[in-house]
Amino acid sequence: MQTIQAINHKILFNDNCYAFLNELLQVNTFSKIFVLVDENTSQYCLPNFLAQLATDVEIEIIELEAGEQFKNIETCAQVWQALIDLGGDRKSIVLNLGGGVITDIGGFIACTFKRGIEFINIPTTLLGMVDAAIGGKNGVDLGVLKNQIGIIREPKAVLVDTSFLDSLPASEMRSGLAEMLKHGLISDKTYWDKFKSLSSLNTEDLNELIHQSVQIKNTIVSEDLTENGIRKALNFGHTLGHAIESYCLENPEKPTLLHGHAVAIGMILESYISKEKGLLSNEEYYEIKYIISEYFDKVDFTKEDINQIIDLLIFDKKNEFGKVQFALLEGIGKIKINEYCDNDLIFKAFEDYK
Template sequence: MKPIVSKDSTVFFGQECYTTLNNYLEKANHSKICILVDSNTHEYCLSLFMSKIEKEYDIEVIEIESGEIHKTIETCSGIWNALSELGMDRKSLMINLGGGVITDIGGFIACTYKRGITYINIPTSLLAMVDASVGGKTGVDLGNLKNMVGVISESEMVLIDTEYLTTLPVNQMCSGFAEMLKHGLIQDRQYWEKISDLSQLDFEDLDQMIYDSVVIKNKIVFEDPTEQNIRKYLNFGHTLGHAIESFYLTHPEKTTLLHGEAIAIGMIMEAYLSTQVLSLSSDDLEYISQVILATFPKIDIDPNTYQGIMDLLIHDKKNEKGNIYFVLLSAIGEAKYNCTASDELILKSFEYYASL
């Protein structure tokens, strides 16, 4: 597959990943290399990655616990200290081998350690391949508020090898699929229709599906790298989805939702808002809801928690001057950013989801 070039990085696919990486490592002559993993990718992915490195280098491995709950400044502090103790200098390289948490936190750490060292992302989850590793967004959560601290700075390169996906449980694969559905909804109805029926797809289709999804995201990011306008399209489903994810992340009586599971709910609810605020048809709303619920079983959200979730909306990064902004759809494949909705409509979107 042809590499996808962004403003400051390039995404490579398949076995070309390792040819490119080995050539790069030989020429770059980094003083040290650190590989950041979590407990899962240490066990299931690290040995595969190391088998692809052709020469001997001074490599250290830092492991953190897996899960969104560990994407914090406190975790960063521990890693910064470890990098310092390992003697990592500004000529060092950081390789982030993992899912979205690892690429988010690893990129942020690399961008801030000694005011910036080079880093490479090697996503091992479907979510990270199609979303988290592309576009240069890095960061950590602030309490239960998603990605509130971070920077936008692209990695040296991104290496996408779907062999890592064979280690993933089904729910993690589905979590990434939510972002792929989102890419179709905001930009490309034909792509949406192609991937909306998983029964007609097999693993051999996955490489092309991932490639097409990255093309959609990269096109948007290339035109608007710092999210001044059209990059906001990528937030469809995320205003309500992030609030739901954040609420479930820290509520002691709730089961934590994966990112894609929360975004799936958010996409249905924001599709409902799209019928009320823009011109999305009721037929398309039903179509979107059916496709998403075929992959993501409905979550029972207690009506008594609606207001608590809505209270989190004010902290969304897209908000300006106290206004809560949504990305909504005028049709499948056509999005509009900076849309607003009344509290009454937002409550009705919860009720719509509950009615399905």
Template structure:
């Protein structure tokens, strides 16, 4: 059986994934098997997983759902439970959930007993096409995204699109934003294909294409020294917006994809000003994201606060904020410096019409 994509770890789908799961859990490979879920996936996804997995599970570990709980404190509780249930260096942790579960679970596994194996089984579209693929694990530091973590590859990622039936429309849109990003940074044909699809009309082949794009980039640059930085398009400003909304008592929390969608419009404007993205393509990108995501307004004070939050971005080097921008749709360029006045202008452009 072959992996679905060329990457630093194996990714399987549906029946092949089920067969591989059975094969990997068989024999004496692992002393104990644990499953990490959040309260939502425990209710909606764990029963399906238990139908897929015929092997005994030593323990189900449940955490509270949402970015708010992607913290070291939550990790400590999971480490404690693994220890209390007799986890050792030959144990396996299966992360069954969205991006918070796969990010946090991967970090827990990479650090427990100096590292145990883990398998990601993503249950959201965002996790399938992005969060569970590539080996980035970690947690937030306060409201600052992914400040604590390591790059540690899972033994495999198993994708069962059936889990998507448990999601509400908003969650599907959040994942679709990352799929659109894959087209913008690497493949204009894929971008145009996605534009012709209604967001709810995702299918396995589209998911595979996004995973192939991200997996191919990660395989060439697993530790983000060069080409992997292309995946950061929309995330420098997007993460700052996401952090701001987590911290603000006057703002509703944005899902990751919602914040990144705003970030991609903002950074497309910067691309038009700095790296040659045409006005026609800029307007196309703006129209596309506003089809799926309700525009958000920001005050001058909020804009400055968001810009200030970018100084904590983990991608910064030597005090410089480095952006990934577009030379054209399908062609991203990395390590671009942006003057402050253009950052403010990008928000004005986003909010204009």
């Protein structure tokens, strides 16, 4: 797959990843290499990854517990201390080997340690490959509130090795699929149409879909790195999706949802809102609802659940002057940003979802 040029770094795929990485490690004088993993990537991905490295620089492994609940400042403090204890300095480099939690928190840790050291993202989940590792967003949650603390700074590179997907459970693959569906809905109807017959696709087809998804996100980010305009399009499904994810994370009576599952629900809800605001046709809405529902199980929400989810919307990082802002569909393949929506319409969206 062809290398993609981001603003200040490259996104490389499969065999090209390790040739690039080994050359980088050879021509740069890094004092130490730190590989950040969680307990899952330590077991399933780290051995193969280390076998690809050709360097005399000392390598240290830092392992975190797996899960969104550990993407917080407390974990950062532990890793910062580990970096100091293991001799990390401003000439060190961090290799983030993992899913969205690892690349999000690893980038933030690198950006803030010693006022910033180099880092590379090596996503090991589908969600990480097509979304979390792409675009230069690094950060952590504040309690259950998603991505409240962070910084936008691009990595040295992003290395996408799709062989890591072989170790993923189906639920994690679906989580990444949600972001790929989103990229088609907001930017490319032809790309969206490819997901109508996903069961007939082979590995080569999947690699091509991943490459196209990365290209879509990178094109949008390259126009608006700091999210002052069109990058807000990438938040389609996330305004309600993040609130749903946070609510389920803190409510023991609700299933803990993977990010992609929550976003999938958010996309159905926000597609309904788009329809009700006259931006999306009935036919397009029902097509979106049907296809997403094919891949993601329905979750039941009571009236009290919905009230609490709406209360969480105010913490969405896109909000300005206390108003909740949505990115809504203006037909499949086109987006309209900075749209407002009242609570009654949100309730109607949940009723239709049920």
